[in-house]
Amino acid sequence: MNTWKRYDLLKQSIKHYSSCPRLESIHIVWSEPNPPSDILLKFLRHVVKTKSIDGQHVKLKFDVNKEDSLNNRFKEIKDLETDAVFSIDDDVIFPCSSVEFAFDVWQSAPDTMVGFVPRVHWMDSLKGDGNKFRYGGWWSVWWTGTYSMVLSKAAFFHKKYFILYTNEMPASIREYVIKNRNCEDIAMSFLVANATGAPPIWVKGKIFEIGSTGISSLGGHTERRTECVNRFAAVYGRMPLVSTSVKAVDSRNIWFW
Numbered sequence: 001m002n003t004w005k006r007y008d009l010l011k012q013s014i015k016h017y018s019s020c021p022r023l024e025s026i027h028i029v030w031s032e033p034n035p036p037s038d039i040l041l042k043f044l045r046h047v048v049k050t051k052s053i054d055g056q057h058v059k060l061k062f063d064v065n066k067e068d069s070l071n072n073r074f075k076e077i078k079d080l081e082t083d084a085v086f087s088i089d090d091d092v093i094f095p096c097s098s099v100e101f102a103f104d105v106w107q108s109a110p111d112t113m114v115g116f117v118p119r120v121h122w123m124d125s126l127k128g129d130g131n132k133f134r135y136g137g138w139w140s141v142w143w144t145g146t147y148s149m150v151l152s153k154a155a156f157f158h159k160k161y162f163i164l165y166t167n168e169m170p171a172s173i174r175e176y177v178i179k180n181r182n183c184e185d186i187a188m189s190f191l192v193a194n195a196t197g198a199p200p201i202w203v204k205g206k207i208f209e210i211g212s213t214g215i216s217s218l219g220g221h222t223e224r225r226t227e228c229v230n231r232f233a234a235v236y237g238r239m240p241l242v243s244t245s246v247k248a249v250d251s252r253n254i255w256f257w
Contacts, residue, residue: 002029002073002153003090005016007040007125009211010090014044015087016114018051018058020096022103024082025059029075040249070184073152074165082159091155091211096207105203106156113192113200114248115155118147121229121241133233135186135225148241149189150200150254154207165191170235172225176228183228190232190240214251 001017003010014026026048041062048060061079065072073087084106086099094116106114113212118141124132141147165174169191177184189200233239 001026001088001090005032006090006211010040010044011047012210013090013093014060015047015051016093017096017099019047019053020099021053021056022100023052023056023058025061025080027080028060028062029065029073030062031065031072033068034066036062066168069178070181071165071177073184074188076162076166077159080159084156085151085159085162086156089153091209092154093118093207093210094154094207097250101248102156102203102205105177105201105248109198109201110158111196112198113150113152113155113157113189114203115150115152115200116203116205117150117151117154118200118202119148119149120144120147120243121239122243129237131149132212133226133239135141135222135229137222146243146245147202148193148199148243149186149204150202152188156198157188161168161188161192161195164195172235173232176231180224180228182224183232186225186228188230190236193242194240197240197242199242199246201246201248203248203252 001010001013009254010028014028015024045060048058051059063072063075063077064231065075076078077085084103086103098116102114102116117138120136120137120140121133122140122144124134136144165188169187173187173190177187192200
């Protein structure tokens, strides 16, 4: 779980996800100048212990980083005992049943990304050379019915991509993320697509946004994301993202197939 000086949101999210079954551990990506306070630690440990169901022992750990970088969320977790990682921001909540369904979908395709927040890229016809692209947000996905990314603010992926992101992904991409404080999620989508040659999988799920102060709320967000897409494609020497229209839906929650 990625967080930054939003302790009320962090408490609310930890309280919710601690009650989800099949949860092995919670790792909080901490990149603030000061370490987490004893009061915060005590509160969250109490929450995890009391909210865990069926007597399961959920581990809580703060992954404290010296530098403030969006790349921190994809650093390798040495003591991770599961292959599956659910990457989530502290300001979005999904019902445990949706998370469980997404995990089941991921198990059917463990090399790809499976997530709740789709985004799309498409060729920029105004440029005319076939090598320029544009980034599209939710409304572009809704309008076209296609997507080529699922954002890591709410997605499952294999823990091996932590190692690939830190050690094998082109260093210039990590440096770009540090300099611009944006697009680490697009970088992960490029990494996985380049490794698999396959699209991600979008899972239908009801999202509850409990915060509104993220990067996406800033002006010029789409333009900066478009620049990221083009910069990363240039680094890879091609466009690795693959578009799809497939959507995973839990049939138990609908009346008709």
